[in-house]
Amino acid sequence: MADPPQIVLLLLLLFPIAAIHSNAEETFDVRRHLSTVTRSLSLSLSSYHVAKDISENSFVPSNIGDQCKPIHLNLVARHGTRAPTKKKMKELEALATRLEVLLENVKEQKSSVQNIPAWLWEWKSPWTGKHKGGELISEGENELYQLGIRTREKFPELFHEDYHPDVYPIKATQVSRASASAVAFGMGLFSNRGNLGPGRNRAFAVTSESRASDIMLRFHDCCQNYKAYRKSREPAIDKLKEPVLNEITQKLVKRWGLNFTLRDVSSLWFLCKQEASLLNTTDQACALFSPTEVGLLEWTDDLEAFILKGYGNALNYRMGVPLLEDVIQSMEQAIKAKEDGLVPGSYEMARLRFAHAETLLPFSCLIGLFLNGPEFEQILREEPLQPPPKPPQKRKWRGSTVAPFAGNNMLVLYSCPTNNSSNYFVQVLHNEHPISLPGCENSDFCPFEVFKEKIASPHLKHDYNSLCSLLSEQSEQTTPTSKFSQILSWFFPSDAAQHQKAEL
Numbered sequence: 001m002a003d004p005p006q007i008v009l010l011l012l013l014l015f016p017i018a019a020i021h022s023n024a025e026e027t028f029d030v031r032r033h034l035s036t037v038t039r040s041l042s043l044s045l046s047s048y049h050v051a052k053d054i055s056e057n058s059f060v061p062s063n064i065g066d067q068c069k070p071i072h073l074n075l076v077a078r079h080g081t082r083a084p085t086k087k088k089m090k091e092l093e094a095l096a097t098r099l100e101v102l103l104e105n106v107k108e109q110k111s112s113v114q115n116i117p118a119w120l121w122e123w124k125s126p127w128t129g130k131h132k133g134g135e136l137i138s139e140g141e142n143e144l145y146q147l148g149i150r151t152r153e154k155f156p157e158l159f160h161e162d163y164h165p166d167v168y169p170i171k172a173t174q175v176s177r178a179s180a181s182a183v184a185f186g187m188g189l190f191s192n193r194g195n196l197g198p199g200r201n202r203a204f205a206v207t208s209e210s211r212a213s214d215i216m217l218r219f220h221d222c223c224q225n226y227k228a229y230r231k232s233r234e235p236a237i238d239k240l241k242e243p244v245l246n247e248i249t250q251k252l253v254k255r256w257g258l259n260f261t262l263r264d265v266s267s268l269w270f271l272c273k274q275e276a277s278l279l280n281t282t283d284q285a286c287a288l289f290s291p292t293e294v295g296l297l298e299w300t301d302d303l304e305a306f307i308l309k310g311y312g313n314a315l316n317y318r319m320g321v322p323l324l325e326d327v328i329q330s331m332e333q334a335i336k337a338k339e340d341g342l343v344p345g346s347y348e349m350a351r352l353r354f355a356h357a358e359t360l361l362p363f364s365c366l367i368g369l370f371l372n373g374p375e376f377e378q379i380l381r382e383e384p385l386q387p388p389p390k391p392p393q394k395r396k397w398r399g400s401t402v403a404p405f406a407g408n409n410m411l412v413l414y415s416c417p418t419n420n421s422s423n424y425f426v427q428v429l430h431n432e433h434p435i436s437l438p439g440c441e442n443s444d445f446c447p448f449e450v451f452k453e454k455i456a457s458p459h460l461k462h463d464y465n466s467l468c469s470l471l472s473e474q475s476e477q478t479t480p481t482s483k484f485s486q487i488l489s490w491f492f493p494s495d496a497a498q499h500q501k502a503e504l
Contacts, residue, residue, distance in 0.1 A: 030276050030286045033294050035301035035399030036357050037273040039081055040143055040406035040431060061434035062445035068416040068425065070155055072334035073350040074327045077147070077408035078360045079181040080140025084274055086133040092125040092274075095267040099123060102258045115257050119284050126279065136180040137278065143406040144181045144354075148188025150432065155412070161345035163190055165205045172354040173217045174208045181406070182206045182354040215322045215464055217355040220309075220362075223319045223468035230308055237307060241300045248293050256288065269297050277405070295391040302388050302399050309361045310397065311375075314382040317365035318462050324366050326351070328456050331413050331448060335424055338415055357403040364409060366459055368439045369430060370396045376438035380458045407431055413448065424448040 031039065084092070099120060106113055127133070152159040161167055168189075172182040186204045194202020208214070215222050245262045252260050260268075272285040272294075289297065306312050330351045337347035353359075368376050375385050388397040410429040417423075426446050428435055439455035440446035446455075 028291045030272070030282050030291075030294055031280075032400060033298045034273045034277055035298050036305060036361075036403050036405075037277050038400035038404040039139070039277050040404040059434075059436050059442075059444075062427070062443060064414065064427070064445060065416065067418070068414045070158055070412050071338055071344075071415045072331060072348070072413040073151075073155060073158055074330055074411040074413075075151070075350065075352045075408060076323070076327075076360055076363050077144070077181070077185070077352075077354050078357055078403055078406060079175075079177040079354060080136055080143040080184065081277060081405040082140055082177045083130075083133050083135050083137050083278065084127060086131075088270065088274075089125065089127045089130060089133050091267055092271060093128060095264070095271065096123060096125050096128070098264060098267075102260070102264075105259065106257065111257055113257075115255070117256070117284070117287065123284070126275075134175075134177060136177040136184070139278070140177070140181065140405060141184040144184035145188040147406060147408070147432075148185040149191065151185075151410075152189050154432075157344075158349045159189065161349060163193065163202060163204055164345075167345060167347070167349050168204075168352065169348065170204065170206045170352045170354075171217065172206050172208055173214060173356065173359075174211045175218075175356070178217075178354045178356060179206055179208060182352070185352070185354065216326060217323065217353060217359050219319045219322060219464070219468075220358045223315075223464075224470045225468045226315055226319055228470065229313065229315060233308060237304050240303065244296050244300050248289070248296065251290075251293065252288060292391070298398075298400070299388065299391055299395075302395075302397055305357075305361065305399050305402070306387055306397055309358060310365055310402075311371075311379060311385040312387065313384060314379065315467060317362035318382075318459060319464060319467050320359070320362040320366050321459055321462055321467070322464050323353075323359070323363055324456055324459060327411060328452060328460070331411075331424075331426070334413055335448070357399075357407075360407055360409065361403040364402055364430070367409070367411075367428065367455055368437060369409075369428070369435060370402060371438045372396065373438075401431075404431070414445075426451045 103116070103121060106116065159168075170182050170186055172179040183206060186206070187201060190202050190204055192200045194200055196202060209216065209218075211218060211221060213222060220226055242262070245265055249260055249262050249265045252258075252265060268285050268288060272289065275281040275284055276286050286294070309316050311317070330348065333348065364370065365379070368379065371379070371385075378385055388395040408431060410432070412427045412429065414425045414427065415423075416425060424447070426448055427444055428437060428446075434444040436442040436444055437446050437451070437455065440450055
């Protein structure tokens with residue numbers, strides 16, 4: 001038997017090691033790695049848990065002086081957490097049937113069932129029996145309601161006026177989850193400002209354009225050129241994902257003793273994202289994957305968003321020019337009202353918009369967020385950027401940060417009087433946190449004229465109809481193909497790339 005000093009030494013050596021292993025396990029939370037299905041509002045925190053990803057880049061926000069006062073706010077927000085769509089619910093029902101077949105095969109072959117997770121034997125889709133989908137759920141309502149409250153608390157100078165639709169216009173797409181998000185936000189923003197019910201709520205207006213012509217918030221749906229580009233590229237994206245899915249499928253088959261296919265693994269990953277995000281369940285589908293495998297699957301989702309909605313092609317975000325024009329126009333109107341000496345409440349104080357990931361993500365690209373070094377100059381030249389690097393390499397482009405549920409960009413216009421004149425600045429908050437602007441020397445507090453000339457104007461020289469009309473783009477049809485060929489070359493050696501392109 002070891003004497004007491006040796007025992008003490010062993011305890012000192014063992015417990016720190018155990019603590020390190022414990023901390024490593026605790027720091028990995030699958031709910032932070034769900035790409036654009038990530039919840040913006042942590043279930044246990046009152047602030048964005050994705051803010052960790054922003055703050056890790058050691059960016060120090062600007063110190064805004066007391067002489068600077070906010071005079072206008074632009075908000076572009078994604079809807080809150082929603083239920084799976086009808087199409088995806090059918091996929092989960094098909095997965096339940098497929099799992100039954102796999103488990104029955106194990107029984108018939110008299111294989112070992114000891115390693116198979118117990119939940120699989122009785123699993124049914126939680127959405128079985130539902131006939132509709134895609135709606136904003138209660139967690140999503142609360143995300144936007146709390147965002148409304150926090151916005152008013154953060155900018156009391158902008159939201160102390162009585163409500164009027166011309167002072168606080170609220171716009172949403174005609175998709176119900178977006179308009180419901182706008183209502184939830186408005187209930188928080190104007191809470192205790194009316195006389196309706198015990199919560200002293202008040203009525204407010206939410207306006208929408210027709211889905212067929214909403215080039216402001218659903219520009220992706222109205223852009224024929226983009227729809228053709230996306231349709232032609234989606235099969236190629238699946239090909240890019242295959243190597244990762246193949247590798248993970250082989251590991252899962254060996255680990256759990258079930259003959260999973262690539263399609264099975266893809267459906268199980270989707271189930272993991274839905275369970276973790278909507279049900280806060282992380283010990284079922286998500287537990288089938290190791291942290292490393294989760295990281296790779298998250299990367300494939302981020303890669304898809306990058307190529308089809310982000311910096312992978314200039315058309316992805318350039319088609320958002322009507323929205324950027326609207327933002328710049330609202331700021332110019334606020335500056336004119338300030339210069340004309342109009343009193344607050346007699347002009348528009350905030351322009352509030354609620355839409356989708358397909359809106360927020362391109363808009364973030366238009367103002368140059370999540371770029372490194374010379375990449376901002378590349379997008380001004382309409383060059384596709386290198387895709388987000390594969391784990392374990394670090395990357396800025398993460399769907400969980402760029403466009404989570406209830407994700408948002410706030411562009412706050414400040415007036416900073418100096419020597420009897422006013423200087424105007426724009427601060428960009430991404431998910432409520434200041435973020436650097438590569439187009440403004442990586443500052444988050446950018447002179448309005450610099451923001452307009454260096455960041456907005458290079459995009460605003462493009463016309464939406466010219467970008468999106470198939471007829472007017474006939475002469476440039478090879479551009480998306482050549483850009484995508486470049487992306488393929490980043491993933492495959494030259495010989496393999498030629499074979500891959502021929503196959504596609």
